[in-house]
Amino acid sequence: MQPPVVLASLKLCEYKLQGSTIIMGKKTLKKFEDTVKFLQEQYPHPPQVGIVLGSGLGSFVEEIIIEKEVAYEDIPHFPLSTVEGHKSKLLFGKLSGKTVVAMAGRFHFYEGYKARDIVFPIRVMKLLGVETLLLSNAAGGVNPAFTVGDIMIIKDHISLFTPNPLIGKNRAEFGPRFPDMSEPYKKHLIEKARAIAILHNFVLKEGVYLAVTGPTFETRAEYQLIHTLGADVVGMSTVQESIVANHMGMEVFAISVVTDVGIREQDNIITHEEVLEAARHAEPKLATIFKELVAAI
């Protein structure tokens, strides 16, 4: 009998299968099986790189030579994105000569999903073959030196205010119970991104991303606290995806576009429209980094 798709793509699983000790619950396993099998039927080439596009950053898909588009609503067990500015499609194709899969639209905790649903597509990406994950997001700046439109490499994150997606029974087939998080964003990818920015003569900030649940933007006091805690930007995504990607042994690189600044003198308010607009404006820089990074992987 052929091992199921998911088991076949993970050596440890194969071993477990032969030893007849499948740790993963049958129902969970079946969900991954269905999704991976469905997507492999849609697009038979294993993607090497996975890309997640944040709010207002969806036009990056124009850089990809798209060979197959699959709407989330057609993918078994995929959640549906409910946020304006997110397109809700999985795109397969070529970027800088590599086979990639991109999520145009991601899932957020504030939409009401459980943490494990938010990260379901990330695990699926790994099971399809993805080794490197590129994440992007719109974020609020709390470092007073940051201004709207800045691009920041995420060097580290603070995940203490959002549920950890690994809470619950650990899937040993996927990764360790207590994963090391000393290098959640790979240094060698960060170094490559720095070189790309120098080559193109634009400034790339670097810093710490703190994740919150949203959907409220922060109060002034909260922005101040977040800065005091050691963060440079704050946002409502990315960290749960990064944790799961690290759990499964993927190499992660992530970038924030600063779409608003929290610590400010003015009495202005922050709106989602303003966030989308600022992200769209900064998107070409992000595109350059992602394209050239993929070429260099």
Ligand code: HPA
């Ligand atoms: N706070 C949280 N999330 C965000 C922000 C912000 O200021 N801007 C964009 N996403």
